[in-house]
Every structure is written in C-alpha cells, then in structure tokens.
Amino acid sequence: MSPLFLGLACLVANALATGGIYKQPIVESFVAIDMYVSLPVNTTTPAGIVSKVPIVSGAITGGFNGQLVQNISTSNEAMLPLTGGEYSSSDSNLILENDQGGRIFASLRGLTTYANMALHGFGSAFLATDLEEFYWVNGEVFLVEWEGNFMTGLAQFQLSTITSGGRKDNQTIKALAPPQ
Numbered sequence: 048m049s050p051l052f053l054g055l056a057c058l059v060a061n062a063l064a065t066g067g068i069y070k071q072p073i074v075e076s077f078v079a080i081d082m083y084v085s086l087p088v089n090t091t092t093p094a095g096i097v098s099k100v101p102i103v104s105g106a107i108t109g110g111f112n113g114q115l116v117q118n119i120s121t122s123n124e125a126m127l128p129l130t131g132g133e134y135s136s137s138d139s140n141l142i143l144e145n146d147q148g149g150r151i152f153a154s155l156r157g158l159t160t161y162a163n164m165a166l167h168g169f170g171s172a173f174l175a176t177d178l179e180e181f182y183w184v185n186g187e188v189f190l191v192e193w194e195g196n197f198m199t200g201l202a203q204f205q206l207s208t209i210t211s212g213g214r215k216d217n218q219t220i221k222a223l224a225p226p227q
C-alpha cells in the first residue's frame with residue numbers, strides 16, 4: 048500500500064471516527080412541482096440510451112406559485128449502464144413561471160433509480176432570475192428530490208434550500224460569518 052494512500056485512509060478514518068466535520072445541514076422546502084410527462088423518446092448513443100422525457104405540465108406551489116412553461120422544458124435521462132437501466136443520470140432545464148409572467152430558470156442534475164415500476168431521484172439545482180423578490184435564489188444550491196410511478200404520467204419534485212448546520216467542533220465557518 049502506498050504511503051499516499053495510507054495518509055488518505057487515515058484522514059478518512061479520522062473524519063468517520065468523529066462523525067464528520069459538519070452538523071446536519073438544514074433543508075427547507077422552497078417549491079413542490081406536480082409534473083405531468085408524456086412518453087419518452089429514446090436515442091441509443093455510444094454512451095448508452097438517452098431518454099428525452101417531454102414535460103406536459105407542472106403546477107408549482109410553495110415559495111413561488113405558478114406553472115412550468117409547457118413544451119419547452121424537457122428532461123434528459125441517460126440510462127446507466129447500457130444493458131441495465133436501473134439508474135439514469137438526469138439532467139433537465141425547467142422554466143418556472145408565475146401568474147404575472149415572472150420567470151425563474153432552473154438547471155437540475157441528479158441520479159434516478161428504478162424499481163417496482165417506479166422511479167426516485169436526488170439531485171441539485173441552480174436557479175437564476177432577475178425577479179427582485181426572488182433574487183436570493185441566484186446564490187443558493189437547491190436539493191431536489193423526486194418520485195414517479197410508471198403509467199401515471201405524474202412525477203413529484205421538491206426543491207429545497209440548504210443551510211449549513213455549522214461545524215461539529217463549533218468553530219466559526221469564516222466565509223459564513225458577518226464581514227469583518
């Protein structure tokens with residue numbers, strides 16, 4: 048075993064022994080999306096099957112109320128591995144629109160797993176907008192969780208904000224402290 052590897056192993060072991068560096072982050076729901084999709088269109092590529100899932104509609108509720116812009120937003124599912132298909136890497140761009148026509152652009156990336164004629168995924172999202180009331184979303188990373196049951200066309204997404212729970216050793220996280 049190389050000394051470098053041993054060094055890394057010790058670092059990892061230390062982190063595990065102390066139960067990690069950071070306390071559990073605080074996760075709070077920002078919006079829920081009831082998304083209806085139609086049948087996927089598959090393309091086989093050298094890297095596997097890419098499934099493009101058309102998003103038919105999406106009702107958005109929570110901190111921002113409205114709907115997904117129709118017939119623009121689609122989800123890409125790259126099935127992994129080629130022969131299995133129990134996992135896919137998911138990549139989608141959504142446009143959230145409120146009743147006043149205000150829009151937030153959302154880029155999602157994550158991993159979907161499949162079992163029991165259903166799917167579930169976790170991922171992260173970046174949101175971008177110039178809406179004054181929602182300007183804060185530009186500086187956040189959102190945790191995304193989703194679930195869908197086959198043949199229903201419904202997929203339910205939740206985007207949550209993530210706030211640091213602080214360090215386990217109670218030391219200040221300098222970058223999050225008030226400017227000095």
Ligand SMILES: *[C@@H]1O[C@H](CO)[C@@H](O)[C@H](O)[C@H]1NC(C)=O
Binds near residue numbers: 087088098126132
């Ligand atoms: C598209 O690919 C997925 C994943 O392999 C598969 O479940 C689905 O049946 C395919 N759809 C069509 C129309 O072939």
Ligand SMILES: *[C@@H]1O[C@H](CO)[C@@H](O)[C@H](O)[C@H]1NC(C)=O
Binds near residue numbers: 117118
């Ligand atoms: C989206 O496409 C569907 C099916 O073609 C159509 O019924 C619907 O009106 C379209 N929506 C918009 C906003 O263009």
Ligand SMILES: *[C@@H]1O[C@H](CO)[C@@H](O)[C@H](O)[C@H]1NC(C)=O
Binds near residue numbers: 215216217
């Ligand atoms: C951190 O602060 C909490 C709450 O005051 C305390 O219970 C805990 O023992 C402290 N941990 C360390 C490593 O100082």
